[in-house]
Amino acid sequence: MxxxxxxxxxxxxxxxxxxxxxxxxxxxxxxxxxGDSHGQPAWPWAxxxxxxxxxxxxxxxxxxxxxxxxxxxxxxxxxxxxxxxxxxxxxxxxxxxxxxxxxxxxxxxxxxxAAPTSFHTSPTGFSVNAIARGAEVYAHHCAACHGEDGRGEGPLAASLSRWPPTLVSPLLARRADGDLFWHVVDGMRDARGQATMPAFGGAISDADTWAVLDYMKALAAGTGAVANGSWPTPLLLPDTPVRCGDDAPLTLAQWRGGQRVRVVAFDGDPQSLPGLDPRFQTLLLTRDGTVPRDIPQLRADCVAASSQAWGAFARIAGVSIDKLGGTELLADRDGWLRARGAPGERGWSEADMVCKSGTPARESRGLAGLDGLTALLLKMDAERVRFVKGGFVH
Structure with a gap:
């Protein structure tokens, strides 16, 4: 993909x-x-x-x-x-x-x-808090045209001179974050100079603009997973405070680039939790960001210590917050989310991959005979994500 x-x-x-x-x-x-534009060096050329x-x-x-x-x-x-x-x-x-x-x-x-902000980088670090804030901004300013699911079919879409672009598009998602930021604050115009999207720079702060861009990424992933069974573009494991036992809190971003991560949404039944696996770090999601007292030992090593994490991961998985329980997500060593397991599923298979890069036939044959999870992890390691966004290889 x-x-x-x-x-x-x-x-x-x-x-x-x-x-x-x-x-x-x-x-x-x-x-x-x-000079500067919105707090970062401005690209001076068109x-x-x-x-x-x-x-x-x-x-x-x-x-x-x-x-x-x-x-x-x-x-x-x-x-x-x-x-x-x-x-x-x-x-x-x-x-x-x-x-x-x-x-x-x-x-x-x-x-x-290019725009003055084309080479700007988001200060949010793609976090669950930013996604939660972005959801509020999107609902107030964007959903009427772009739709609640981001497919450009909001209630006001038909009244516009040009139909809003879908956010669930690889071509749109490959645009540089700085370019998308500029389109939000400065608006968009067609070749004749007629406005096709209003400028929100006077209504939305820079911080909220970056937050809504994070939410758009999560929204595109969730909608794409529902519509097509895969994500239109790769998505990083969103950052969130993490607590592991009695250790000092850390951030999930510290795990990017070092180890695989399995995210498990806890649905209230301790026995439904998978056992710990040395091949990845297991992160437990709960609705309030706390560790339930009745979790059996060796069932959960770390918990996302943020009440915003549940809703953010529900949007990424493409399910409502009431149906997230039991869902699992796998992230590779580079911090990219790669696979999604639905509640009640037994075992893993290649069909659970939501972010693929294509497997040469000779590599697929080498996975024959392995259990589903092992084959999936090896496939993730062999097919590293090389995603170009705005010309930058992630």
């Missing part, structure tokens, strides 16, 4: 392009050539390199890669020409010819529109 093609060069190219643009932005800001386009257009990506390679060789030839007078003319001629013959991609295809 969201994995990059097998070519390692494409992943490297996208990372280099993003790093180069970020470095240029920081340099411009340090030199005082650009265009940026469209990494998300390169992901789906390998021909364009190859053109750019070859052109950058030619540019690197040209720079080497220029340096040699400066140091080697005797052959300076030949070296400069070869360099010029190489630049002329390079397969430079069309700027109209390579570049996309």
């Amino acid at each position: 969201n994995g990059l093609p097998a070519q390692a060069w494409l992943n490297t190219l996208l990372v280099l392009l993003q790093d180069a643009q970020l470095a240029l932005l920081q340099l411009w800001h340090a030199l005082g050539l650009t 265009r940026r390199i469209a990494g998300e386009t390169l992901l789906i257009d390998l021909g364009l990506a190859r053109q750019l890669a070859w052109s950058l390679g030619v540019l690197a060789v040209t720079l080497v030839l220029v340096v040699l020409a400066v140091a080697w007078r005797r052959h300076r003319g030949v070296l400069l001629a070869v360099a010029a010819l190489a630049l002329i013959l390079a397969p430079w991609p069309s700027p109209s295809l390579l570049l996309s529109a």
Whole structure:
């Protein structure tokens, strides 16, 4: 669904392009050539390199890669020409010819529109508290047009000049967070300059705007899971305070990038909880964020210590808060949620994957004969998420 093609060069190219643009932005800001916008350095140009386009257009990506390679060789030839007078003319001629013959991609295809906030990052860290706050903002300002499920079919949608885009779209979700932030605060207009979405900058604070973007991610996952059985784009394990026994509280984000996590929504029956498994950290969800006293030993090691976690995970799972009990979610070592187990299910299988990247046939054969959970965990490890959002590889 969201994995990059097998070519390692494409992943490297996208990372280099993003790093180069970020470095240029920081340099411009340090030199005082650009100011701040909404608390972060403002991108001063109207265009940026469209990494998300390169992901789906390998021909364009190859053109750019070859052109950058030619540019690197040209720079080497220029340096040699400066140091080697005797052959300076030949070296400069070869360099010029190489630049002329390079397969430079069309700027109209390579570049996309940018906003001052295009390279901004969300301060929320994608947390359950932000999702809960975003749900309130969305219900008040967004649901009338985009619909309660985010599919663009709200009660006011038919009265608009242009039908609202669905939030359950891989193409929309691949837009940079900073671009989506700008669309909310500044509104959207068509080619004739007519407003297709009002600007909410005067009605919603920056913090609430970032929060509603977090909620939109959770909403897209839940709606996609119900409609298609999978999520339109990868989703991180949302951050929440965590308490493990008598240890000092920590945050769930500290587990991202280090270990697998199994999230279990406790439905009131201690015996329904799965036993602890050394292959992942088990996180218990309860409605009030506390550990029930009657949990048997070796049934739950940690609990999400936030009353907002239950509702946030219910939205992600695509169920009502009254039906979340018994649901399980699995996150991989990099912190991406990958699989969902429905209440009452026995065992795990590949059908429980809600975030897939596609398995080569030879890898699938290697999983034969294993129990469902082991095969699923190995599949998650083998298929690491490589998701491009706004040109950045996550």
